[in-house]
Amino acid sequence: MNESIKEQLESTFKAVVVNILEDSRIVVDVKKEQVLTVLKFLKDRNFDHLALVSCVDWIEEKEFELVYILTGYMQGEKEYTGQERLHLIVKTRISRQSPQFETVTGIFQNAEPYEREIHELFGVKFEGHKRLTPLFLERDYEIPPFRKDFDTRQYVQDVFDKIPFVENNDK
16 A cells, blocks of 8 residues: 555656655655645545644754645544555645745645644745634734744743732731
8 A cells, every 4th residue: 555655656746755654654755836736636545634734944944844644534434444544744845034835725625724823833824825814822923933943031031021020918
């Protein structure tokens, strides 16, 4: 099964790098221009559950890595098949300087809150996304708070040191 998926991906797409990590995980490194096509290709082969979208900040390389984890829904009633146990991890890198990427909500509708979260916490703009509104945060930040150059100590000092101290007046 794993070798079959690997061969299909490598024969269909140029410049993809497919690594089989273990029985249940395959990592697919893709150029950013191919991500939507690869995701659609995999969905058409019954990897129809987008389990997670995440982002990694590679500050030294001045890039973000977007990570899409796909699995298949259980087809039978009692036992998982080999494909249903398989996790496909599709990765791509984008510029950290101007982080923009196309939304994948046209392929996987459930990517909507993940993309909102990544936009809010890392500053990645997903073009074509209909609702990049805040999901978690109550404040505006100069630098999105999950970026590695976000200074947590300075933020705490700026925000919380301004709160007056309340003394305990127990007598």
